[in-house]
Amino acid sequence: MYRLYDYLPSGNGYKVRLVLKHLGLPYELVELDIKTGASRTPEFLARNPNGRIPVLEVPGRGCLAESHAILGFLAEGTALVPGDPFDRARMWQWLCFEQYELEPNLATARFWLRSLGKSPEELGEKLVEKLAKGRAALAVLEHGLAGREFLVGDRYSLADVALYAYTHVVPEAGVSLEPYPSIRAWLACVERQPGWAPITAR
Numbered sequence: 296m297y298r299l300y301d302y303l304p305s306g307n308g309y310k311v312r313l314v315l316k317h318l319g320l321p322y323e324l325v326e327l328d329i330k331t332g333a334s335r336t337p338e339f340l341a342r343n344p345n346g347r348i349p350v351l352e353v354p355g356r357g358c359l360a361e362s363h364a365i366l367g368f369l370a371e372g373t374a375l376v377p378g379d380p381f382d383r384a385r386m387w388q389w390l391c392f393e394q395y396e397l398e399p400n401l402a403t404a405r406f407w408l409r410s411l412g413k414s415p416e417e418l419g420e421k422l423v424e425k426l427a428k429g430r431a432a433l434a435v436l437e438h439g440l441a442g443r444e445f446l447v448g449d450r451y452s453l454a455d456v457a458l459y460a461y462t463h464v465v466p467e468a469g470v471s472l473e474p475y476p477s478i479r480a481w482l483a484c485v486e487r488q489p490g491w492a493p494i495t496a497r
């Protein structure tokens with residue numbers, strides 16, 4: 296059985312849990328408290344030298360880090376990965392966008408505020424900058440979703456899983472989703488997909 300090292304509030308870990316549940320794959324969950332350095336112990340660093348969750352331990356093969364690499368491994372050959380090469384590349388376009396534009400800004404702001412309990416006053420200019428870049432990423436996502444049910448083609452793919460994970464919790468980073476009607480409709484659509492569960496569900 297797969298073993299997933301994770302921290303339940305993490306959107307990166309949630310992406311993996313959503314795919315495991317969607318595909319009906321059994322897994323053992325090992326929860327780590329990343330706030331107290333549990334992903335930086337020698338034991339965990341042997342699994343991922345980068346000291347971060349999620350990590351998927353694959354029986355007989357070893358450990359895989361990086362949420363999108365794990366998604367690609369789990370979903371290969373399933374309907375979550377488009378068969379058409381152009382659509383598949385479009386899916387990767389969104390996955391790269393998530394890791395470079397959305398996650399480093401909105402997920403980091405949420406982590407500071409929600410997990411570390413910092414106040415906006417304490418964070419000052421660095422929070423303002425993260426949120427400005429995060430809002431710019433949301434505007435691109437809103438544009439990409441205009442008139443569409445899903446991000447790629449006409450079906451649920453890894454692009455939807457990956458972008459959904461941190462987008463649906465941006466209010467926890469102090470960002471309202473009110474100005475983004477296409478995003479709001481899409482979030483509801485993702486929540487109707489088989490295997491969907493809330494972010495802190497095991």
Ligand SMILES: N[C@@H](CCC(=O)N[C@@H](CS)C(=O)NCC(=O)O)C(=O)O
Nearest residue numbers: 305307329334347348349361362363
């Ligand atoms: N690019 C990585 C990012 C992983 C990441 O940032 N993990 C955070 C939690 S969301 C973490 O483990 N932080 C603990 C630490 O840095 O010590 C991915 O997509 O998996």
